Amino acid sequence: MLDIQKIRADFPILSQKVNGKPLVYFDNGATSQKPQVVIDAIEKYYSEYNANIHRGVHTLSQLATDAYEIARNTIQYHINAKYNHEIIFTSGTTFGINLVAHGFASIIKSGDEVMISSLEHHSNIVPWQFLCEKTGAKLVVIPMNEKGELVVSEFDNLLSEKTKIVAVNHISNALGTINPIEYIIKKAHEKGAAVLIDGAQATPHLKPDVQALDCDFYVFSGHKICGPTGVGVLYGKEEWLRKLPPYQGGGEMIAEVTFEKTTYADLPHKFEAGTPNIEGGIVLGTAIDYMNSIGFDAIASYENELLAYGTKRLKEIEGLTIYGTSENKASVISFNIDGIHPYDIGTIIDKLGIAVRTGHHCAQPIMQYFNIPGTIRASFAFYNTKEEIDIFVEAVKKAQQMLS
Known part of the structure; x- marks a missing residue:
């Protein structure tokens, strides 16, 4: 109670x-309100240890880096990821989906198929349309019925060896429908397809276990689970994150830069170019701790x-x-x-x-x-x-x- x-x-x-x-x-469903503990954590960061992370040897930088990486660990444990480097900080769900869709441009070819559902938010439609326009792949859509449910039998019929990735939401933002993602993931994997789950609307209501689900990618936003805006998470299986190319180039995501060639940093930094939303990442950890305390x-x-x-x-x-x-x-x-x-x-x-x-x-x-x-x-x-x-x-x- x-x-x-x-x-x-x-x-x-x-x-x-x-x-x-x-x-x-x-x-x-649009955004959650924030508990005082989250508001206090934002103030504490800017009042006591505001500094850039990962690069500095001074005390404030080390304090900020430690807090940021502790938050990454908090998220890893919360969703039961196998490794903490499978947790990529993003600006939100939209960014995470775009990152994966951009990466699949190096994998998808003309004649391949990308599958989404009729229940998707625009953020899980438009990036895949971009991908199909760029590669010549075909966008395939799982239909829905009058109750606002996916027609699973049609999903089975549409799924084929041509399907390279299935991207569906865990819970519909417009209708509240909880989709049968366990079944979708299992069947997609039987055809060799990867699966991305949009968890933006699910994470406020439940605690996803990405290893039990066996999804390849899971994305969500901080602001819907009592955290700040402008921060989110992309979980990806290590093997997939190593396959995909970087989404953005700049500082932090490099190992070595010359004018002739650049080599990339290891995970998770490969996908975290530039100065991140440090406060957002730290305080997202605070928000998750708060919700778990409830x-x-x-x-x-x-x-x-x-x-x-x-x-x-x-x-x-x-x-x-x-x-x-x-x-x-x-x-x-x-x-x-x-x-x-x-x-x-x-x-x-x-x-x-x-x-x-x-x-x-x-x-x-x-x-x-x-x-x-x-x-x-x-x-x-x-x-x-x-x-x-x-x-x-x-x-x-x-x-x-x-x-x-």
Whole structure:
């Protein structure tokens, strides 16, 4: 059992008012709020040991380097990577996917196939389109059904010896669907294909075990798991990271530079060109420690309660349609109300202090499938409450009355 009021006290922003009303923050799918321990860690870094890392012999540089590498170890243990050099710090999920897609340009050739799904965020569509345009490979898409689930039988049919990489999200940001990635990884490997998992929406809700999953790449962002913006992680199996060329050139990623030839540093520095987001990497470790202190099993159990309660309450509203009705889903509810644009609902309930996301959620193919302009998305976190859901539902009802 979680002590929700104690947890809420860790997040200073949750005590403020918006438009004169207590803040109800249901936009966790876009970014999470930050606990005081994370805010304090940011201040501590800049106040006490701000310095560039890896290159300096002075004390502050050594302190910063140690903290940064301890955070890398924290992330390694958190996702159960085999080696700490399989943890690459990035600016976020988007950067990690682009890094891998860029690297596969040296592997993919014309006639090969790259497979994604209908449930992907644009960040897991566009980089693969770039790759296919550059190499002549074909982009293959796993279809979805009315419940917002992938059609696994079609995945089986589409998978072939031509498939070189499968890139799918662990959890849909737009619908909350939890995809059967264990099955996808196993079947893809049987055909010799690599697998990248976009874990941006999964890592706030569960603790991935990359060795148990046997995925080749797993990417996520810090800001969705109570950490800072501008930092993320690419996990890659050592053998794959050694195969791929560097994504960027510059300082830190080199072993030796002459005008005739450059040799590259070993992992993980091969993929970490330039001065990194030092504060972000360090504090991401702090955020992961904080979430582990709450406990991911307890988080998942409580968020499932919120999902069930929120779904039940919203179904009370006449004319409301929920998109994404998979039995296996995270605490995300996307919905519309007949005859009302989602933006209008979002604008009115904002005046009542409620933050939700409206629009296509960077998942336009999903919206095209349902033939809608977008949805209202309420995404719950472990610091939200059923009382907030009640406030939210009453606000939606009020908005519906005003706009009907």
